[in-house]
Amino acid sequence: MMRPAEPGLGATYLGDGQTHFLVWAPFATTVDVRLLGPTQREVRLRPLPRGYHAATVDDVQPGSRYTFVLDGTLERPDPASRSQPEGVHRPSEVIDPSEFSWTDQGWCGLPLRDLVVYELHVGTFSDAGTFLGVIPYLDGLRDLGITAIEIMPVAQFPGERNWGYDGVYPFAVQNSYGGAEGLARLVDACHQRGLAVVLDVVYNHLGPEGNYLGDFGPYFTERYHTPWGAALNFDGPHSDEVRRYFIENACYWIDTLHIDALRLDAVHTIFDRSAHPFLQELSESVNDVAERRNRRVHLIAESDLNDPRLVRPPLLGGYGLSAQWNDDFHHAVDALLTGARSPYRRDFGTIDHLARAYRDGFVYSGQYSQRRQRRFGAPLTGVEAQQLVIFVQNHDQVGNRVDGERLATLTSFDGLRLAAAATILSPYVPLLFMGEEYGETTPFHYFTSHTDPDLVAAVREGRQREFAEHWDRDAPDPQDPTLFISSRLRPDLADREPHRQLVALYRELLTLRRELPSLAHLRRDTLEVTVARPARVLLVHRWHGPDATILALNFDDQPATVLLPVPGGNWHKRLDTADPTWGGSGSRAPDAVDASQATAVPLPPRAAVLYHRQIAKEAP
Structure with a gap:
């Protein structure tokens, strides 16, 4: 797309008391910038191709108030105004963003x-x-x-x-x-x-x-x-x-x-x-x-x-x-x-x-x-x-x-x-x-x-x-x-x-999400979801390499007992939302589950229980 030369739309302070004005107004034959203050004045913007009007004006400092006048009669704030200190119907204000004090020079954002x-x-x-x-x-x-x-x-x-x-x-x-x-x-x-x-x-x-x-x-x-x-x-x-x-x-x-x-x-x-x-x-x-x-x-x-x-x-x-x-x-x-x-x-x-x-x-x-x-x-x-x-x-x-x-x-x-x-x-x-x-x-x-x-x-x-x-x-x-x-x-x-x-x-x-690899890696191809019927229980198995978790979500108002689909390894309970630590009324979900046995896990009503597979450390 063709672009008019920089600076961009609106009022751009250039330094040394100069401000550049650019507005797209194809409905207007003439556009003036009206500069307000003790010495109010108007400056005609020059027409540019495709309906733009622009001018660089001297003696316009940050804090100056202005409007655009279309065809000599219709006065409006700047459509690309950077500041409206008196609200949506009043004049626009020139600001100088280069005056902002930034300390984030090393910031690169987050994935x-x-x-x-x-x-x-x-x-x-x-x-x-x-x-x-x-x-x-x-x-x-x-x-x-x-x-x-x-x-x-x-x-x-x-x-x-x-x-x-x-x-x-x-x-x-x-x-x-x-x-x-x-x-x-x-x-x-x-x-x-x-x-x-x-x-x-x-x-x-x-x-x-x-x-x-x-x-x-x-x-x-x-x-x-x-x-x-x-x-x-x-x-x-x-x-x-x-x-x-x-x-x-x-x-x-x-x-x-x-x-x-x-x-x-x-x-x-x-x-x-x-x-x-x-x-x-x-x-x-x-x-x-x-x-x-x-x-x-x-x-x-x-x-x-x-x-x-x-x-x-x-x-x-x-x-x-x-x-x-x-x-x-x-x-x-x-x-x-x-x-x-x-x-x-x-x-x-x-x-x-x-x-x-x-x-x-x-x-x-x-x-x-x-x-x-x-x-x-x-x-x-x-x-x-x-x-x-x-x-x-x-x-x-x-x-x-x-x-x-x-x-x-x-x-x-x-x-x-x-x-x-x-x-x-x-x-x-x-x-x-x-x-x-x-x-x-x-x-x-x-x-x-x-x-x-x-x-x-x-x-x-x-x-x-x-x-x-x-x-x-x-x-x-x-x-x-x-x-x-x-x-x-x-x-x-x-x-x-x-x-x-x-x-x-x-x-x-949030700590568990951040620290457990199976939770920290956001993928749908390392996830299995099953519904434990007839209760309204969802079982979510996630893994990343040897690290794995199983999240049991009981949305029922009654307790439920489910068989966890645990693959090999020892599984330890990392979180139970019914635990009194979090204000719950207590839970009978076991602290550990052995994959070699079909373990029936009791779940409290309206509760989530997270099990994490313990990774065996290799002998030195």
Whole structure:
């Protein structure tokens, strides 16, 4: 794709009081940059091919405020603004990222197989509600066994309360969180502790309030429609420039703000029928940045399609993304633990669904789906286990319940311990949702702070319609400030029982995952999964060389007795979630199992037991 010469989109401070402005505005004949302040002035940008306008302007320092004036009448903030200090409707600000103080020069990132991801929302994670407010908790997360934090979207959104999916300035870091400098300080602090940073980005839509892209050019198309209206234009006339905008945004996060991975929101609503799809071009561009910077960088897709093409290499007909979220694992565990049988989960509820999630990755890889009333998904042929991210909680699965209930209020502590073991001891990349590790019970609501009364009413009505199918009561008002306040974590719970015991269990599970070779190596071809009937018990046998483990997961409310499929060797119990150490009521599962005998192992209800084969040491 042809690119206008560097510097890139937006306002780029060049030093010595010079700032370069570049904007794509094919709808405008003339574009002026209006520089605000005591000596307000306007400078005409020169037109360039394909609808760009640019100029290098003297006497414009970092901190200067500006807008673009289209055809002499329409004044708008910069679509590629790096800072919106007064919100989405007010002028943009010139910043100089070269002034950020970095200490991570030796940081090269982490491989996918080493990721243990912790998803958080900056506004509700700490009382401060800022990037700097996250930093004091990083040591605790690292000591727990977390290796990466995933930050929900931080592109500038209206007001101060939002999940982040209503962002309208993809390059500007939310001002109320601390702006670009605050994010840089958080990323640097993570890297100092060996933690990677994943940033959630939204390339399938923009929020409604403050969305002025349509005044500049054909960013949107009516050929496709999304739940948020017209789709972004990734394959029609002028789509090269739309692609450039979002690819440059991705590279900005990675190159300038040192982000290690991007989680791509709902890629199934990115519509693109071109021969060289946007997602593939995005992957190629990000890989170029990673190679130039000698860093490991990942693109992780959220998708509702169970489509392995997202993560297959282009040579095999894929888009070359690094990994994708796997909702099927969540649905399988959640249905077993909570008994949820809403229309949304009608495809799940048996132990066989979870067995398939372990064995195949996707539960639906071409089978008939009752919910969709058609065959759904495709097999993950040629896809590695480390390319699937699994979870039992995340912002969607919690916040899109009518009352924002976490798993801790939907199941017992026995169930929480079982869910933790099922997730962390799987052969996939685990993701935890903030507070999960100690059984946080505060809700995580959906909240907004829009200022347009018509939009506020539309969001309320839309939320009610969305929930009408699943719940028989009204949804809370997203604009209610108390929803935001009540969604804040209460980390002091982690110091009380049984929450403290749950934290200790998470730490032990993550230690076992890291230290036992059969658990640390993420593969599906060194795994056997069996269902012990008639109980709802799953037996997961994994191995790497001589090292091997057997994980027994009892999802039944009653005790069960099973024969472990133990090959040769002596097997020792390494973990039992029913042990009083973790707040359980006790267990009769034996401490050792001899493979030479058919040993019947009693399992407590809603418990996980892990056996590890003892490797005999050779005589000196």
